[in-house]
Amino acid sequence: MSGAQQTLAILKPHVVKNPFSLSRIKNIILNANFKIVHLKRKTIDLREAEAFYGEHKGKFFYNRLVTFMTSGPCELMILTKENAIQEWRQLMGPTKVFRAQFEAPDSLRGQFGLSDTRNATHGSDSPESAMKEIEIFFPEFRLETVINF
Ligand code: IDP
Numbered sequence: 001m002s003g004a005q006q007t008l009a010i011l012k013p014h015v016v017k018n019p020f021s022l023s024r025i026k027n028i029i030l031n032a033n034f035k036i037v038h039l040k041r042k043t044i045d046l047r048e049a050e051a052f053y054g055e056h057k058g059k060f061f062y063n064r065l066v067t068f069m070t071s072g073p074c075e076l077m078i079l080t081k082e083n084a085i086q087e088w089r090q091l092m093g094p095t096k097v098f099r100a101q102f103e104a105p106d107s108l109r110g111q112f113g114l115s116d117t118r119n120a121t122h123g124s125d126s127p128e129s130a131m132k133e134i135e136i137f138f139p140e141f142r143l144e145t146v147i148n149f
Helices: 019-031 046-052 062-069 084-092 097-103 108-112 127-137
Strands: 004-011 035-042 074-082 121-123
Touching: 004 019, 004 084, 004 127, 019 035, 019 074, 019 108, 046 062, 046 127, 074 084, 084 108, 084 121, 097 108, 108 121
Parallel strands: none
Antiparallel strands: 004 074, 004 121, 035 074
16 A cells, blocks of 8 residues: 555645746646646635634734735645655745745745745645645545545
8 A cells, every 4th residue: 555645735826826837836746746636726715714724813924814815716736645745845845935945945935935925835734734624625525535546
């Protein structure tokens, strides 16, 4: 049995608006040997954004983040690969764009991030959050169907 793992990846609205960035990021994803198991382009609604970022409620950046994430279409993806959660976070780079640009300039956030809010991508940070996040955006998706992908 393979050790394939699923993670939720989001390409944030400023990336989806820019066809050049979007196709470059998708090439990077495929070249890093992730499989895109499911992909949806949609504008996240307020209820989904609040469920998704609930742990950050009350922080100084929360309103700005929710406003941005609901401002236009995102691309939501279920990615699979061995050790997908950690590998995707590694490919994304640090949360803060100034750190990404200095410490990991080749990372997705280093290349495509514009600010801490508009840091290009999201990735689940644990198997528990991957399951919860996939359930928010892909309620129709049955995780067990790709366990042995
Ligand atoms: P992560 O996306 O790397 O997992 P989290 O700490 O879970 O990082 O934060 C969620 C999102 O909140 C980040 O991707 C980023 O867009 C935003 N964020 C986090 N910290 C800050 C900040 O200090 N200023 C502005 N936005 C932030």
